[in-house]
Amino acid sequence: MKIGLIKETKTPIDNRVALTPSQARFLMDKFPGTEIVAETSDVRTYSDDEYTALGINIVNDLSDCDVLFGIKEATIDSIIPNKHYFFFGHIAKMQEYNRPLIKAMINKEITFSDYEYLVDSDGKRVCAFGWWAGVVGVYYTLRGYGLKHKLYELPKPDLRFTIKQLLDSLKNIELPKVKLLVTGAGRVSQGAQYVLDEIGAKKIDENEYLSIDNVNALTYCVADVNRLVKRKDGKDFTWSDFSKNAAEYESDFIKFAKKTDVLISAHFWAPDAPVYLGEEDLRREDLRIKMIGDVTCDIMGSIKSTVRSSTHDKPYFDYNPITEKEEEAFSSDNNITVMAVDTCPNALALDASEYFGDMLTEHVFKPMLTNSSEKNLVVEGATIIRNGKLTSNYSYLENFAKGV
Numbered sequence: 001m002k003i004g005l006i007k008e009t010k011t012p013i014d015n016r017v018a019l020t021p022s023q024a025r026f027l028m029d030k031f032p033g034t035e036i037v038a039e040t041s042d043v044r045t046y047s048d049d050e051y052t053a054l055g056i057n058i059v060n061d062l063s064d065c066d067v068l069f070g071i072k073e074a075t076i077d078s079i080i081p082n083k084h085y086f087f088f089g090h091i092a093k094m095q096e097y098n099r100p101l102i103k104a105m106i107n108k109e110i111t112f113s114d115y116e117y118l119v120d121s122d123g124k125r126v127c128a129f130g131w132w133a134g135v136v137g138v139y140y141t142l143r144g145y146g147l148k149h150k151l152y153e154l155p156k157p158d159l160r161f162t163i164k165q166l167l168d169s170l171k172n173i174e175l176p177k178v179k180l181l182v183t184g185a186g187r188v189s190q191g192a193q194y195v196l197d198e199i200g201a202k203k204i205d206e207n208e209y210l211s212i213d214n215v216n217a218l219t220y221c222v223a224d225v226n227r228l229v230k231r232k233d234g235k236d237f238t239w240s241d242f243s244k245n246a247a248e249y250e251s252d253f254i255k256f257a258k259k260t261d262v263l264i265s266a267h268f269w270a271p272d273a274p275v276y277l278g279e280e281d282l283r284r285e286d287l288r289i290k291m292i293g294d295v296t297c298d299i300m301g302s303i304k305s306t307v308r309s310s311t312h313d314k315p316y317f318d319y320n321p322i323t324e325k326e327e328e329a330f331s332s333d334n335n336i337t338v339m340a341v342d343t344c345p346n347a348l349a350l351d352a353s354e355y356f357g358d359m360l361t362e363h364v365f366k367p368m369l370t371n372s373s374e375k376n377l378v379v380e381g382a383t384i385i386r387n388g389k390l391t392s393n394y395s396y397l398e399n400f401a402k403g404v
Contacts, residue, residue, distance in 0.1 A: 092114060181263050183264070184222075257281065267296065273302065
């Protein structure tokens with residue numbers, strides 16, 4: 001089997017890779033007859049030379065490959081007909097901006113498997129960058145807080161920035177004595193908590209968090225979604241009920257917002273769920289929050305100050321709660337500064353790529369390269385298109401793909 005690593009072409013450019021040079025070499029050695037090549041690229045965190053040094057050929061043409069792996073969506077012009085692609089497609093939720101992409105993939109009769117839907121028998125995702133998003137989200141948010149209040153300056157991540165450098169940078173400053181809330185309990189939240197614990201932030205429970213105003217150290221609390229909403233009729237929260245009847249709930253977030261200086265938004269949110277911080281909430285005189293790291297980056301979603309996503313080059317913008325408009329970052333003490341980078345893991349492209357490649361090796365490459373007649377159910381469940389036809393699990397996308 002011949003496997004190709006495609007050059008990232010989506011703007012803004014992503015620097016991550018599906019396989020590091022050492023991972024590609026490992027697979028070629030472990031599975032004789034396997035060839036892995038990489039499309040030449042000047043944007044990868046790993047250079048062409050690093051691949052060739054380990055015997056991975058750099059090529060300009062991937063048309064003779066059997067399977068092609070990227071990170072973000074491949075551009076329509078770059079898609080080679082009749083190939084099997086893996087990348088994050090952002091089509092299964094009928095994202096309008098990618099309607100032309102799904103149509104092109106069907107027309108070019110490709111097979112497409114989406115990383116987002118690689119799940120195990122328990123429905124748990126096996127290949128994801130969420131933890132890394134939480135790690136970088138905390139760093140960017142604390143960096144922004146320092147710039148906003150002129151307290152300290154943390155380095156801007158470059159192409160080879162590592163998690164060790166990230167943690168060392170935070171350990172070398174005097175951390176702000178503020179209260180920080182992390183929402184959610186999944187991988188993004190866990191990544192955020194990891195950083196806070198590593199740098200010596202103090203973790204307290206909800207009762208203590210809501211009962212105090214001032215702290216003498218960076219102090220944080222974690223609140224999952226069940227603490228952020230309540231049923232409109234006063235009945236008790238249950239996860240099963242919330243998943244089925246989210247519209248029957250309303251926000252109960254303001255109790256935290258009045259006690260929080262810095263918010264790290266790391267929770268999952270669906271459009272039918274309540275808005276946690278609406279425009280009126282953001283105008284409240286007793287709202288204490290002045291810095292928001294919206295790691296999940298739901299634009300105009302659960303937190304209405306996230307009016308757009310931001311970039312690694314310009315991670316911050318201000319939200320004016322009176323005009324409900326975006327303003328220049330750090331332009332007024334009365335504004336709320338927002339960090340809404342929607343590709344946070346790319347700031348740690350080296351480490352995140354190694355982690356992701358390990359997961360792909362275990363759940364995709366090893367089963368794919370092992371001579372077995374059994375289907376890889378993990379890949380089967382993530383395959384949205386097969387030879388230009390929508391698979392049964394994703395047949396609901398038919399009208400979307402047709403433009404109906």
